[in-house]
Amino acid sequence: MTLKTDLQPDQQTALWDDHVAVYESVFEPLTTAFGRRALDLLAPRTGSRIIDVGAGSGGVALLAQSRGIDVLAIDASERMVERIRERADAVGGRPGRIRAEVMDGAALTLPDDSFDAGISVFGVVLLPDAKSGVREMTRVVRPGAPVAVVTWTEMERYELAARLLDAIAAVRGPQPPPMTLPAQLRFREPAVFQSLLASAGLNVKSITRLEEQWTLPSAAWIAQNVAFAPGMSAMVRGLGHERDAVMQYFVSALERDQGPGEVTLSAVAHTGIGVKPDAQ
Numbered sequence: 001m002t003l004k005t006d007l008q009p010d011q012q013t014a015l016w017d018d019h020v021a022v023y024e025s026v027f028e029p030l031t032t033a034f035g036r037r038a039l040d041l042l043a044p045r046t047g048s049r050i051i052d053v054g055a056g057s058g059g060v061a062l063l064a065q066s067r068g069i070d071v072l073a074i075d076a077s078e079r080m081v082e083r084i085r086e087r088a089d090a091v092g093g094r095p096g097r098i099r100a101e102v103m104d105g106a107a108l109t110l111p112d113d114s115f116d117a118g119i120s121v122f123g124v125v126l127l128p129d130a131k132s133g134v135r136e137m138t139r140v141v142r143p144g145a146p147v148a149v150v151t152w153t154e155m156e157r158y159e160l161a162a163r164l165l166d167a168i169a170a171v172r173g174p175q176p177p178p179m180t181l182p183a184q185l186r187f188r189e190p191a192v193f194q195s196l197l198a199s200a201g202l203n204v205k206s207i208t209r210l211e212e213q214w215t216l217p218s219a220a221w222i223a224q225n226v227a228f229a230p231g232m233s234a235m236v237r238g239l240g241h242e243r244d245a246v247m248q249y250f251v252s253a254l255e256r257d258q259g260p261g262e263v264t265l266s267a268v269a270h271t272g273i274g275v276k277p278d279a280q
Helices: 020-026 028-042 059-066 078-090 130-140 159-172 190-199 219-225 230-238 240-258
Strands: 049-053 070-075 098-102 117-121 146-152 203-216 263-275
Touching: 020 028, 020 078, 020 219, 028 059, 028 117, 028 146, 028 203, 028 263, 049 059, 049 130, 059 070, 059 078, 059 098, 059 117, 070 078, 078 098, 117 130, 130 146, 130 190, 146 190, 159 240, 159 263, 190 203, 190 263, 219 240, 230 240, 240 263
Parallel strands: 049 070, 049 117, 070 098, 117 146
Antiparallel strands: 146 263, 203 263
C-alpha cells in the first residue's frame, strides 16, 4: 500500500495495522470511557441499529452491543476490523450484534437512511476530510436520528501529552511550538466543532465538555508502551538517542507525584450531538 506522505501519521491507515494490540491495551480504555459518555448522551434504544465510524479495535462497539444495540463498526484499517470481529465472536451471546467492515469513513458504501443513530469517538475528526466524514454519517442515518461525534479539546489538560512535553523540555531545553497542528486538534474550539457538525447537515443540539480519568499500571509501564498509535510512535522515534533520558525523566516525575504503582491521568474532550433534519 502506498502511503500519502502529506498526511500525519495518525491519518495514514496502513500505519494503524501495526498498532492494534498496543492501542487496545493502552489507549482504548480512555477512548471507551469517553465513548460510554457519548452513548449516554446519544441514548439509542435497545434493539436499535447504529453505525460506529472509525471504530478502532472495537471498544465502543462492544459497549453498545452490551446495551442490546446492533452495531455496524467500520474502520479503514484491515487489522482493526479483524480484531473487532474476533472480539465480537468472543462475546457472541450478548443481546446486540456487531458487524465489522473495512470502509472509508468519508465514502461509506451504504444506503441512505439506514441507521437509527451514528457515533464516532475520535475517529471521523482524524479524517483528512472530516466534513465529508460527518456528512456521510448524516446521510446514512434516518431523518430525525441523532449523531454523536467526540473530539479532543484543552490539550493542556491531556495529562499524558503534557507530561511527555515537560520531559522533552527538561532533556532538550524549551521547544518551539509545532509547525503543524495535530489533526486531532483541528476542532478543539467549540465554535469550530459546532461548525463542522452544522456544515455536514446536522441540527446541532449540544456540545458537551467531558473529563475522564485514565488508570494505567504504572509510570514505567506507560513508558514501555507509549508508542500506542502512529503519531506517538513517530514522536518516540524522533527522540533519537535522547529517548531513554526523556522516558526516565517522565517516569521519575510521575512516580514522584503518584508513586511507583498504578497511576491516573486525566483528559478532556467535547461530545457534539446533532440530529439529521426530518425529510421535507
